[in-house]
């Protein structure tokens with residue numbers, strides 16, 4: 001079988017491994033071993049975030065692996081409560097991960113949450129709604145991201161969960177074009193227009209929740225299983241390979257050794273099969289899985305959640 005890309009290029013010129021290990025909901029006690037095992041098995045890309053609450057263990061896993069830090073592509077994300085002070089958020093992640101620098105630092109959501117006595121990282125108002133500052137100017141957060149980029153403590157900066165209208169608004173003031181936009185992407189949420197927009201602006205897309213997040217629900221879809229049979233691989237391999245075949249980085253999460261090993265397998269798909277997978281959402285299977293209460297008005301055209309609107 002022909003080879004598909006193992007790495008892509010960022011607009012900084014740096015190389016990024018096409019498959020990275022996700023760490024969201026990788027529990028304390030599990031994630032250290034998962035990260036160390038993955039690195040020993042050849043992964044060179046780890047996707048972390050302050051809000052995952054496990055960066056300390058991710059850092060330990062990196063050390064345990066014995067793989068030199070400069071051979072690893074390490075991403076972390078600025079949490080929503082740290083938007084007014086990017087340096088502070090970054091320092092916290094660097095300390096927890098026990099590293100001098102990040103290869104990529106992302107704004108986790110284009111949303112500022114205002115900490116209060118209810119919670120430091122996930123604050124709510126007295127009526128139970130999220131404590132969100134909708135007036136906060138994202139271009140100010142990006143300006144501070146540009147500052148930490150200039151400091152050298154992060155080798156690239158980018159965003160996560162940014163729709164086209166949000167990117168367009170940011171483009172009016174950005175000096176540094178985001179290297180990456182990390183969003184939910186899979187055949188049920190292919191985001192074709194965002195794919196085109198990012199390609200046009202040299203922003204590399206990264207696919208999160210490629211298997212449908214907890215429990216990997218997309219793997220059981222009949223069409224995905226049919227394609228998997230055709231290539232004699234698992235449905236997970238098809239869902240992971242789909243992105244790499246489209247020039248998109250993919251971040252499957254697992255804490256199980258067998259899955260960690262098999263999730264780095266990428267197969268080349270025919271154009272017809274990529275088109276088939278691209279078309280599933282339009283055939284009535286469209287579904288967004290990650291819908292936090294601050295997400296509903298972020299300009300994604302598929303987003304509709306009456307429950308979320310109340311939050």
Ligand SMILES: NC(=O)c1ccc[n+]([C@@H]2O[C@H](COP(=O)([O-])OP(=O)(O)OC[C@H]3O[C@@H](n4cnc5c(N)ncnc54)[C@H](OP(=O)(O)O)[C@@H]3O)[C@@H](O)[C@H]2O)c1
Nearest residue numbers: 022023024208209210211212213215216236252253254255
């Ligand atoms: N920027 C953001 O806002 C954002 C949001 C969501 C996710 N992310 C990033 O993207 C990563 C991936 O997304 P995700 O964690 O939501 O979900 P995912 O990778 O789509 O799916 C993870 C789930 O699939 C299971 N799984 C993994 N490989 C499997 C396999 N080969 N066969 C069967 N089941 C398998 C995992 O279980 P086990 O662990 O038990 O194997 C887990 O339950 C995250 O970990 C995080 O790093 C970013």
